[in-house]
Amino acid sequence: MAARAKRLGLVCLLFLAVAGPSRPGLLGASSQQPGSSKTVQPASARRIVSLVPSLTETLFAIGAGSNVVGVGTFDNFPPEVKALPRVGALIDPDVERILALRPDLVVTYGSQTQLETQLARVNIRTFSYRHGGIREILESLKELGAATGHTQDATALAARITAQLDAIRARVRGLKRPRTLLVLDRQPGALREIYASGGLGFMHDMLEAAGGDNVFADAKSESVQPSTETLIARAPDVIIEVRAEGLIEPSKVAAERNVWSTLASLPAVRTGRIHLLTGSQLVVPGPRVAQGTEMLARALHPDAFK
Amino acid sequence: MLLLAERLAFSYSADQSRLRATSEATRGTRDAAVRDVSLTVARGSITGLLGPNGCGKTTLLKLLAGIITPASGQVLFDGVAIASQPRRAVARRVAVVPQETHPAFDYTALEMVLMGRHPHLDTFQLEGPRDVALAYDALDATGTSHLADRPYMTLSGGEKQRVIIASALAQQPELLLLDEPTASLDLGYQLEIQALLISLNRERDVTMVLATHDLNLAASLCDHLVLMRSGQVLAQGATEDVLTVDAIRQVYGVTADVHRHLTTGHLTVVPLSRS
Amino acid sequence: MAPGTSARRPVHVRLAITVAGFGALTVLMIVLAPLIGSTHISLSRVFDPSIPFADNVDAQVFFVARLPRVLAAALVGAALATAGVVFQAMLRNPLATPFTLGVSAGSSLGAMLAILFGASATLGPLSPVPLASLGGAVLAAAIVYWLATQPGRPISTSVLLLAGVTLNSFFSALILFAQFIADYAQVYRAARWLMGDLDVGSFTPLYGSLPLILAAFAMFAVLPGALNLLTLGPDAAAARGVNVGRVQRMAFISASLATSAAVSLSGPIGFIGIVVPHLVRLLVGGDHRIVLPASALFGASFLIGCDLVARTVLAPVEIPVGVVTAMIGGPFFLWLLVRKG
Numbered sequence: 001m002a003a004r005a006k007r008l009g010l011v012c013l014l015f016l017a018v019a020g021p022s023r024p025g026l027l028g029a030s031s032q033q034p035g036s037s038k039t040v041q042p043a044s045a046r047r048i049v050s051l052v053p054s055l056t057e058t059l060f061a062i063g064a065g066s067n068v069v070g071v072g073t074f075d076n077f078p079p080e081v082k083a084l085p086r087v088g089a090l091i092d093p094d095v096e097r098i099l100a101l102r103p104d105l106v107v108t109y110g111s112q113t114q115l116e117t118q119l120a121r122v123n124i125r126t127f128s129y130r131h132g133g134i135r136e137i138l139e140s141l142k143e144l145g146a147a148t149g150h151t152q153d154a155t156a157l158a159a160r161i162t163a164q165l166d167a168i169r170a171r172v173r174g175l176k177r178p179r180t181l182l183v184l185d186r187q188p189g190a191l192r193e194i195y196a197s198g199g200l201g202f203m204h205d206m207l208e209a210a211g212g213d214n215v216f217a218d219a220k221s222e223s224v225q226p227s228t229e230t231l232i233a234r235a236p237d238v239i240i241e242v243r244a245e246g247l248i249e250p251s252k253v254a255a256e257r258n259v260w261s262t263l264a265s266l267p268a269v270r271t272g273r274i275h276l277l278t279g280s281q282l283v284v285p286g287p288r289v290a291q292g293t294e295m296l297a298r299a300l301h302p303d304a305f306k
Numbered sequence: 307m308l309l310l311a312e313r314l315a316f317s318y319s320a321d322q323s324r325l326r327a328t329s330e331a332t333r334g335t336r337d338a339a340v341r342d343v344s345l346t347v348a349r350g351s352i353t354g355l356l357g358p359n360g361c362g363k364t365t366l367l368k369l370l371a372g373i374i375t376p377a378s379g380q381v382l383f384d385g386v387a388i389a390s391q392p393r394r395a396v397a398r399r400v401a402v403v404p405q406e407t408h409p410a411f412d413y414t415a416l417e418m419v420l421m422g423r424h425p426h427l428d429t430f431q432l433e434g435p436r437d438v439a440l441a442y443d444a445l446d447a448t449g450t451s452h453l454a455d456r457p458y459m460t461l462s463g464g465e466k467q468r469v470i471i472a473s474a475l476a477q478q479p480e481l482l483l484l485d486e487p488t489a490s491l492d493l494g495y496q497l498e499i500q501a502l503l504i505s506l507n508r509e510r511d512v513t514m515v516l517a518t519h520d521l522n523l524a525a526s527l528c529d530h531l532v533l534m535r536s537g538q539v540l541a542q543g544a545t546e547d548v549l550t551v552d553a554i555r556q557v558y559g560v561t562a563d564v565h566r567h568l569t570t571g572h573l574t575v576v577p578l579s580r581s
Numbered sequence: 582m583a584p585g586t587s588a589r590r591p592v593h594v595r596l597a598i599t600v601a602g603f604g605a606l607t608v609l610m611i612v613l614a615p616l617i618g619s620t621h622i623s624l625s626r627v628f629d630p631s632i633p634f635a636d637n638v639d640a641q642v643f644f645v646a647r648l649p650r651v652l653a654a655a656l657v658g659a660a661l662a663t664a665g666v667v668f669q670a671m672l673r674n675p676l677a678t679p680f681t682l683g684v685s686a687g688s689s690l691g692a693m694l695a696i697l698f699g700a701s702a703t704l705g706p707l708s709p710v711p712l713a714s715l716g717g718a719v720l721a722a723a724i725v726y727w728l729a730t731q732p733g734r735p736i737s738t739s740v741l742l743l744a745g746v747t748l749n750s751f752f753s754a755l756i757l758f759a760q761f762i763a764d765y766a767q768v769y770r771a772a773r774w775l776m777g778d779l780d781v782g783s784f785t786p787l788y789g790s791l792p793l794i795l796a797a798f799a800m801f802a803v804l805p806g807a808l809n810l811l812t813l814g815p816d817a818a819a820a821r822g823v824n825v826g827r828v829q830r831m832a833f834i835s836a837s838l839a840t841s842a843a844v845s846l847s848g849p850i851g852f853i854g855i856v857v858p859h860l861v862r863l864l865v866g867g868d869h870r871i872v873l874p875a876s877a878l879f880g881a882s883f884l885i886g887c888d889l890v891a892r893t894v895l896a897p898v899e900i901p902v903g904v905v906t907a908m909i910g911g912p913f914f915l916w917l918l919v920r921k922g
Binding site: 368371372373392393394395396397398400401402404407408409410411412413414417420421422424425427429430432433434435438473477 | 596674675803812816821868870
């Protein structure tokens with residue numbers, strides 16, 4: 001179970017990649033649908049079930065953690081959630097167990113329309129998860145604050161994250177921005193089935209804030225699957241691979257970096273600027289987004305952080 | 307003696323080793339398709355296997371060809387046990403014409419006949435001019451050389467059967483085993499195949515064993531008959547001696563009239579009623 | 582060349598003509614395909630020895646991105662097409678494919694489990710996912726073989742088919758279960774693996790599959806004459822001197838080996854194993870001594886062509902090659918059938 005929990009970042013990340021960027025009707029927050037029975041009223045929520053790891057994290061960060069009574073299968077941050085009941089996740093939400101927890105607010109993925117309809121029927125409010133870039137992270141953070149009666153905490157947290165990001169941007173301002181390949185996943189031990197960040201989404205935003213230019217900034221999607229030929233043609237100066245904790249065994253890090261040596265003409269390979277970074281703050285679109293951004297910035301501009 | 311079968315037993319269902327171990331005791335059990343069958347086939351003869359459906363004729367032919375291995379007993383071909391020889395060596399001397407042949411993929415008639423050359427070719431050897439000449443010879447002998455380029459699947463039942471006989475001839479066998487060669491054919495084709503078999507026997511000196519339901523075909527073609535019932539041999543010997551009113555009643559449960567035909571001089575069987 | 586007219590020519594002449602024709606096509610594809618791609622490269626720069634390889638982007642594109650990929654396509658195409666021929670003849674079933682007997686389901690399960698558990702074991706040139714898929718394929722083949730064979734008896738093709746189809750369903754159920762307990766990203770990666778991918782990224786992955794495919798081809802070489810006879814039925818084959826049990830076992834083992842090696846290299850690319858053999862039969866007739874080598878060469882050319890389409894038609898975006906083989910192979914096959922009828 002621990003190994004599975006470690007993959008939580010990957011879940012969020014590829015959920016984003018799979019769900020696609022432009023489905024506002026399905027993924028938009030239900031608070032924007034006036035007249036619907038699941039409309040979020042500005043009120044406080046006393047019993048919250050959250051199926052979305054990044055929003056579970058947010059709930060704790062804005063002071064609503066004590067009201068969380070149930071979480072999704074993949075939630076493992078902050079450590080407090082480990083003691084909470086599990087109620088399924090994206091494709092297998094357990095309605096019975098959710099109802100048994102008598103929640104007054106359920107945080108759902110936007111695609112869980114069936115679950116949202118069921119909950120609306122029994123007059124339980126839902127907060128529908130919306131994904132996107134850093135701006136959307138901050139917005140849903142504030143909306144979640146409003147929905148749970150923690151408006152002030154949420155506003156303050158959003159301001160704090162914004163300030164942290166601005167500080168990072170200030171540190172790398174004026175420095176040469178390396179052309180960067182941000183790898184989200186690939187087959188272990190081989191340069192196959194590579195998923196890289198495209199020009200949309202919070203991963204791309206984090207990279208740009210950290211002072212790197214995404215080599216796939218022109219791709220209008222959150223992830224791309226470049227061929228070997230495209231990788232050679234894009235010639236990145238830096239390669240950063242990000243994973244949630246535990247996805248790469250420490251003993252394999254050197255071997256996994258060495259996998260890139262077959263593409264000898266890449267500037268990143270020739271200068272050795274290949275980084276394997278692990279940590280859920282890198283891959284979860286939640287309140288730790290500034291910490292993740294700082295990790296990227298330190299890899300891209302080590303001198304700026306001395 | 308070209309072929310000698312000694313006390314053959316075979317079962318499709320039972321454990322072969324058990325059958326072998328207890329063949330003495332189980333002689334007479336029901337699950338054996340063939341049991342305690344001994345027979346001899348003289349060189350140059352045509353032997354008919356007669357008996358009702360399911361009496362073990364087809365199984366016995368497969369045993370004689372070495373396609374299946376008996377649980378007990380043995381088949382000697384020219385004095386040597388068939389089971390001790392490689393399949394290829396046996397197939398150079400013994401050919402089989404089954405009731406029907408359905409290829410899963412279509413070949414031309416010539417290709418079908420050339421497949422008869424397989425036992426004469428080495429693993430990586432392709433058929434040469436001599437093999438092709440032999441194939442055409444076999445097509446000529448069966449009156450099918452005009453069909454050489456036709457896809458086998460498009461041929462009529464009689465044409466198919468003649469092409470398969472040609473394929474067996476291309477094996478240059480000394481012994482030809484035929485399983486109801488005329489069963490699915492109309493009267494004209496029946497006579498044609500009959501004439502073909504007689505000429506092959508006389509001109510090429512091919513020894514034959516044929517299983518058939520057609521008592522008149524057997525009477526006119528065979529000089530030797532083996533009567534079977536329930537996997538056992540009931541009688542065997544010269545056609546004149548075996549094909550009797552009593553034997554037909556015993557084997558088929560049918561009352562029949564057996565007399566010598568005035569024109570052909572062969573025995574002729576006219577079934578009258580179920581007895 | 583209809584079977585009718587071609588059969589008159591001696592078989593060695595037809596074999597020579599066919600191998601020369603399909604061989605020329607294959608060589609042409611192997612030479613031309615690496616010249617085409619989403620980026621422009623200059624051939625004179627590719628082969629300019631004065632530029633160090635590490636500095637020569639054009640040479641890198643040619644030798645790292647394109648050539649291994651074209652050779653992988655050739656290898657996988659040849660292996661799947663010939664495995665299809667052998668399985669169809671052995672099972673006497675024109676609808677059999679290299680994946681009918683559970684090999685692809687086994688390898689998919691292996692790949693799924695490797696993705697699910699984040700396997701990191703490697704063996705020589707085989708990285709974790711290919712290694713696991715090879716293991717799954719071999720396991721599936723071994724189970725089917727064990728179920729369908731009895732010592733000293735011909736393999737029952739109906740038992741083989743039933744065992745294979747059942748194992749396929751069973752493994753598919755295990756895959757579904759694995760997908761259910763897996764998380765979204767893993768399910769997506771496994772689904773992507775199932776679409777097939779020839780972008781091997783270097784020559785190294787080829788070294789893992791090449792020996793196995795060559796071993797399978799060596800076994801194929803002794804089979805075709807016997808396969809012709811097997812398609813008439815086991816008794817007819819035995820009567821013409823074929824050691825049916827041995828030929829069936831060799832056919833099953835070699836075709837399973839070729840399929841396993843191909844699938845571990847590229848994922849299960851569909852349609853090659855059924856379209857190519859049938860196209861070849863329509864062109865050169867039914868004789869397996871000609872069909873088998875022709876299918877190897879045409880399968881190689883066909884998959885190189887499909888992969889060329891996959892990587893160029895929407896460049897820089899790539900279409901999964903399995904989608905292309907189905908979209909090209911399906912209609913073409915139907916057209917040939919209609920035209921023939």
